Amino acid sequence: MRAKSFALGSTLDLRLLPAALVTWSITLAGLHGGWPTAAVLSCATLLLLPMAWRFGRGRAWRNGVLAVLIISSAAATGIAVRTHAVAAHPLRSAARQAEQAELRGTLVESPRPLQGASYGARRAQDRSVARLRLDSVEVDDRRTLVGGQVLLLAPTEQWGALTAGQQVTVHGKVLPPRNGELLVAAVATYEAPEGVSPAPSWQRAAEDLREGLRETSRTMLGPAAAGLLPGLVVGDTGKLPPEVVEQFNTAGLTHLTAVSGSNLAIVCGAVLLVLRLIGAGPAVSAVGAALAMIGFVVLAGPEPSVLRAAVMGSIGLLALVLGRERSALPILSASVVGLLLLAPGLATAAGFALSVAATAGLIVLAPVWADALHSRGLPVGVAEALAIPAAAHLLTAPLVAAVSGEVSVVAVLANLLAGPVVGPATVLGVCATLLAPVSGTLASALVWLAGPELEWVLAVARHSAAVPGASFDWPSGAGGGLLLAVLALMLLVVLRGRISRMVLAAVVLLFVVVVIPVRHRVAPWPVPGWTVVACDVGQGDGLVLATGRPHEAVVIDTGPDPVLMSDCLQRLEIRRIPLLLLTHLHADHVSGAPAVLSGRAVGALAVGSLREPAWAFREVTAAARANRVPVMRLSAGQRVRWPGLVLDVLGPRGELARTRSSEDANDASLVVKATTPHGRILLTGDVELPGQGELLDSRANLRAEVLKVPHHGSRYTTPRFLAAVRPRLAVVSVGAGNSYGHPSPLVLGELTRMGTRVLRTDQSGDVAIVQDEQGRRAVERGDPVRPEN
Numbered sequence: 133m134r135a136k137s138f139a140l141g142s143t144l145d146l147r148l149l150p151a152a153l154v155t156w157s158i159t160l161a162g163l164h165g166g167w168p169t170a171a172v173l174s175c176a177t178l179l180l181l182p183m184a185w186r187f188g189r190g191r192a193w194r195n196g197v198l199a200v201l202i203i204s205s206a207a208a209t210g211i212a213v214r215t216h217a218v219a220a221h222p223l224r225s226a227a228r229q230a231e232q233a234e235l236r237g238t239l240v241e242s243p244r245p246l247q248g249a250s251y252g253a254r255r256a257q258d259r260s261v262a263r264l265r266l267d268s269v270e271v272d273d274r275r276t277l278v279g280g281q282v283l284l285l286a287p288t289e290q291w292g293a294l295t296a297g298q299q300v301t302v303h304g305k306v307l308p309p310r311n312g313e314l315l316v317a318a319v320a321t322y323e324a325p326e327g328v329s330p331a332p333s334w335q336r337a338a339e340d341l342r343e344g345l346r347e348t349s350r351t352m353l354g355p356a357a358a359g360l361l362p363g364l365v366v367g368d369t370g371k372l373p374p375e376v377v378e379q380f381n382t383a384g385l386t387h388l389t390a391v392s393g394s395n396l397a398i399v400c401g402a403v404l405l406v407l408r409l410i411g412a413g414p415a416v417s418a419v420g421a422a423l424a425m426i427g428f429v430v431l432a433g434p435e436p437s438v439l440r441a442a443v444m445g446s447i448g449l450l451a452l453v454l455g456r457e458r459s460a461l462p463i464l465s466a467s468v469v470g471l472l473l474l475a476p477g478l479a480t481a482a483g484f485a486l487s488v489a490a491t492a493g494l495i496v497l498a499p500v501w502a503d504a505l506h507s508r509g510l511p512v513g514v515a516e517a518l519a520i521p522a523a524a525h526l527l528t529a530p531l532v533a534a535v536s537g538e539v540s541v542v543a544v545l546a547n548l549l550a551g552p553v554v555g556p557a558t559v560l561g562v563c564a565t566l567l568a569p570v571s572g573t574l575a576s577a578l579v580w581l582a583g584p585e586l587e588w589v590l591a592v593a594r595h596s597a598a599v600p601g602a603s604f605d606w607p608s609g610a611g612g613g614l615l616l617a618v619l620a621l622m623l624l625v626v627l628r629g630r631i632s633r634m635v636l637a638a639v640v641l642l643f644v645v646v647v648i649p650v651r652h653r654v655a656p657w658p659v660p661g662w663t664v665v666a667c668d669v670g671q672g673d674g675l676v677l678a679t680g681r682p683h684e685a686v687v688i689d690t691g692p693d694p695v696l697m698s699d700c701l702q703r704l705e706i707r708r709i710p711l712l713l714l715t716h717l718h719a720d721h722v723s724g725a726p727a728v729l730s731g732r733a734v735g736a737l738a739v740g741s742l743r744e745p746a747w748a749f750r751e752v753t754a755a756a757r758a759n760r761v762p763v764m765r766l767s768a769g770q771r772v773r774w775p776g777l778v779l780d781v782l783g784p785r786g787e788l789a790r791t792r793s794s795e796d797a798n799d800a801s802l803v804v805k806a807t808t809p810h811g812r813i814l815l816t817g818d819v820e821l822p823g824q825g826e827l828l829d830s831r832a833n834l835r836a837e838v839l840k841v842p843h844h845g846s847r848y849t850t851p852r853f854l855a856a857v858r859p860r861l862a863v864v865s866v867g868a869g870n871s872y873g874h875p876s877p878l879v880l881g882e883l884t885r886m887g888t889r890v891l892r893t894d895q896s897g898d899v900a901i902v903q904d905e906q907g908r909r910a911v912e913r914g915d916p917v918r919p920e921n
Contacts, residue, residue, distance in 0.1 A: 148465035151200045155207045155469050159479040162211030163312045167219060170212035177205040203469060211476050214314055221280050221316040226271050226306045233306045234270040235319060236327070238299050239263070240281065242433065243291045245370070258747075260288040264302070264319070271306075280316040283309060290324035295339055296433055299329040314477045338430050342366060344568030344575070345561065352579045355730055355758055357586040361579065363389030364554065364586075365561040366432040374694035375727040376590065381536065382603045383596035384525060384543020387490065388554060388589070390483065395432075395558065396442060400424045402559045431565065443467050460495035464488070482535050489527040497523035521547030526620055533606040534613025540603045546596040550589045557585035598702060658704045659911045662900040663808045666840065667700035668893040669693060671867025671874070672720030675815060675840065676704060677806055680776020684708040688804065688815055689715055690724030697724030700898060701732065710735040711772060712761075713779075715801040715817030717748040726755040734759065738766045741790065742800040766802060768830075778807040782832045788823055798843060799823035810903035811837035814857055820848040828856060838901055840865065841883075845875020845892075851882050861889050861901065868894040 162170030181201050218224075226233055243260035262284045268277050284291075284302065294300065304321030331339070345365060349358040359372035369377065369389045380386050403424040407417040429442050468488060471478055478484040498519045505515035525543045533539050540546075564578035596602060606612050658665070667674040669691025677686045685706045690697045709732050714722050717739070728734065737756045743749045756763050766772075772779045783803040788796070801817025814836035819827070820843055827834060839859035842849050844866040862883050864875045875892065883890050891899045900911045 145462050147196060148462045148469070150196075151203045152465040152468040154200055154204045155472050156479055158204055158207045159211050159472050159476045162208065162215055163314070163476065163480055167212045167216035170208050170215055174205055174208035174212055177201050177208055181205070207469075207473060207476075210473060214476060218280065218314055218316050222271070222276055222278055223266075223269055223280070223282070223306055223317040224308075227308045227317040231271055231306055232303070233319070234301065234303050235264065235266060235282065236268045236299070236301050237264040237266040237282070239294060239296050240265050242295045243284070243286060243288070245288050245292065258288050260286055260291050262286070262291070262294075263315075264300070266316070267299070281314070282306075283313075283315050283318040285318065285320045287322060287324070294325065294328065295331045295335050297332045297335045299327070300325040301327040312480050334430055335433075338433065341431060341565050341568065342368060345565040345579075346371065348564060348568055348572070348575050348579050352576050353583055353586065356590050357583060360389070360586050360590060361557070361561045361582060364395075364558045365565060367395070373727060373730050375698035375730070376593065378695040378698065379593040379597040381538070382540060382542075383546040383593045384532075384540035385546055385550060385589070385593050385596075386532075387486070387524075387528075388550070396425055396428055398555045398558045399428050399562055402555075428562075431562075443471060461492075464491055464495065482531065485531050486528050489531055490524045493523035493525075493527035494520060497526065517548055517551070518544075521551060526623070530613040530617040530620060533616045534609055537606055537608030537612065538603050539606045539616065542596045542599055542602045546592055549596075550592045553585035553588050557582045557589070560585075657898075659900045659902050661902050662704075662911075663810050663903060664806070664813055664838070664901045665700070665704060666863045666865050666891075666893055666899045667691065667697060668897045668899075669696040669700065669724065669865070670720075671844065671870045671872070672723075673715070673817070673840070673844075673865045674700060674724060675865070676701065676706065677777055677779075677808070677813070679710065679774035680809075681708075681774070684710065686711045686713065686774070686777060686779070687728055688713045689721040689817070690728050692720040692723045694724040694727030698727040701728065703898070706732060708733045708735075710774065711738055711779075712736070713738040713766065713802065713804070714740075714752065715803075715815070716740060716742060716797045717745060717752070718797050718818065719748060721817070722748050722752055725752050729755045729759045729761055734761045737761050737763045738802075739763065740766060740784070740800060740802045742797055744797060776809055780805045780807070782834070783819070783827050783830070784823060785826055785830055788826055799826075803827060805834075805836060810901075813838040813840070813901070814859070815840045816842040818843040818846075820846065821850060824850055824853040828853060837861065838863065839888075841875065841879065841890075843874075844870075844872070845879050846872075847876035847878055849876075849879050854879075854882055854886065858886065859883075859888050861891070863899050863901075864890065864892045864894075866892055866894045870894075 158170070158173050161173060181198065223233070240263040243262040246259050246261060264282050264284045266278050266280050266282060270276070284304075286302070286304075302319060302321050302325060303323050304319045307318045307320060309315040309318050330336075342362070345362055346358075346368070349361045350371075352358075353361065355371075356373055356376050359369065359376065362368035362370075363372055367390055372389065377386075380389065400421040403420050404417050407420045412420070425442060471484075498516070501519035501523060502512070502515040505518060506512055510518075522544045525540075525547065529539060529543075560578045560582040564575040564582070567578065568575040606616065663678055665676045667676060670693055672691035672693075673689035674691035674697045675688045677688065679685055683705055685701075685704065685708075687701070687706075687709050690712070709728065712725065712728055712734055714725065714737070725737075729737070737752070739749075739752070753763055766781050768781050768783050768785045770781045781802060781804055784800050788799050798818040798820050799822045801819045801823065803817060803819055803823070804815045806813040806815060812835065814834060816839070824842070834853075834856045836857055837860050839854075839857050839862045841862050841864045842853075845864040864880075866874045880890055893899060902911055
């Protein structure tokens, strides 16, 4: 089965492509439909075999259909057997009853801290996930030798240092797993592991190498670059600042920090180049590249994503060695079939789909487009530089949109600018990793040499993400991905005609030159003359107050998500922050602080008397030290002044100012009155009934035109306190769909009865308070953050 390529008329070998697509489809059906569905598909493919043999027309066509049916039957039978074993597993009945169990098994992967927003005294990173391959299970004092895998949810503090290959015993609650995964159960534990065996020697050696790279990077590079280098080398993004992660997402550069076939191709390609330069023959070069690949897998860790990347990287290397581009697509198809037969769970893994799509783009579209551009007069190097990121982005965009609900329009340009320096930085990082145990000086020198390349990539991501309209929202899930895939296919068809290409170029130019600028002028943000902005940071607080100087503002609290707070400051074009004030140390007010501290010039960090929870105080002060920002304490009676802003600290006073318990943190919130040229604003943190009562008893003047409603509109706000403030406008900083019942209808009703206009960030997005010729008004950005499913 052969097909014409889009541009040059050369043929592509598609003989194994149907087998790969059918195998993938059957595996997905079996994972989501269970073993009965897979068994039906297996029987159906077996019944079709005689019909294909008897009625097939043409030997080549018949053999192709038979091959597809045989492979499909094997896939359906295999997934039926596996899903039946999972459904009949002894832990399934325990999971349905949420029973306690003792499990003994081997970690398949190193525990990874959860990512996401944190709330109250807890943070998402306190919990880690990992897969555990079972050896035995004990439920109700009955021990059974079993197989299968479970998803482990465990405390990061006790489990974070473990690595793949260690045997552990875990006590926890057994829960049902998510649909579509070959897991027998999920296990939640709050206890430390028991009976921990030593990690395999090669795993310990690999972890020592990885830690050496991290330490050298921290010593020689800035925080962002130090987090990026381990990401480029081994996919370790644990120290990459959250705002940088978001910039990479918006710019379409996320794939750079994920272990993929490109990492392996860079490392092995460098080894091949060196071997060829010293005169090694094809056999020696192939062995050297293979050893480099094995070493890279050991270094990055033998986790499913790394093993998948090894297979995908092998495809590019094999095509390179053979010098046969047409061999690459059959090899890719065969690899997909083989991987899905051996590890069906990959069928639902987004990383697997992205790897396949990117590899397909590089071996199918990129050469064709590069030849077409070269035939129109572009130099070969320039043609390839344009074709490679464009092809990879086109085929991966539907998958990225399905996962993230976002489409980047700057990805091709960003990859074009960043691509040339990624290879050298990766090679330097790998060499530094290998040399660190031998010579710290040489390793440091190599990391220092990689610094400019890393800063260039970071600059590309930062400036690309800052482009107006750099990305736009798109329906997530399978439906959104399929819709974008159809549009991408239509785009490929359109690109075949000269006139249609010219029309498309004109439309893109019109959008960039006219639509985006007009949109930002009709609905400008930031709003001219804003005094205070309540950023939509989800279920938390993040407020920005203008100081009267251009591009400068005071920030009060930073919300639970560093990305959301950083985005808000970027939209407001804030470059200098003379004071970052944290009302109290609960996660929904301080988790965004590292992003604020690392992204701009910050004069000082201010906190109240409370130092709890201790983990939050440690993290905030560590981030301040890393960015050379002094930490100061504020207390009632102090005043801070700028040309267009005065802050008066009203509370806490008395016993609340001396509290040492994280449980009392809400009432220990710093309460601040901001005086601006356009009126007074009362900023209340999460102060509740005791704190409000103390403020009222202190006889402090609470009168203000604008009130930031305490504790996200919690019901623990008294009518007496609201009457003392008598605001004309109230802003509730609250997350959409939160599980706390915020804001309380009682509080909203009391404000409405007072004649106060109420605005909520969960309904309005960012809210700006502006003074204009008609008097004070609020402007809503109208793009609220929606909770993730």
